[in-house]
Amino acid sequence: QVQLVESGGGLVQAGGSLRLSCAASGIIFSANRMGWYRQAPGKQRELVAALTSGHTTNYADSVKGRFTVSRDNAKNTVYLQMNSLKPEDTAVYYCNVVLASGYPYWGQGTQVTVSS
Secondary structure (H helix, E strand, C coil): CCCEEEECCEEEECCCCEEEEEEECCCCCCCCEEEEEEECCCCCCEEEEEEECCCCEEECCCCCCCEEEEEECCCCEEEEEECCCCHHHCEEEEEEEECCCCCEEECCCEEEEEEC
């Protein structure tokens, strides 16, 4: 069973940076898909960035060039580096891992607030 714990969220001024971390209690580097979603109040949860088992990246158009998803297999951790943050990036960010079985695991979420 995989458990995910996010950290690194907080309050930042527009133009600033944050790095989110998602530590997994189980091995996730062999997972089919791992990455990050976000959900703002009153809005649908959306994919932000993800890695597949083949190391293909997928980014939302709104974050391309600003966010980078990566993983450290030795630490069993997925990261989201967020640069040039904008107020519209404000949301709860969720770590997500999908195993080869297709079963999804979610973190508890971490709040990112970008002030103008």
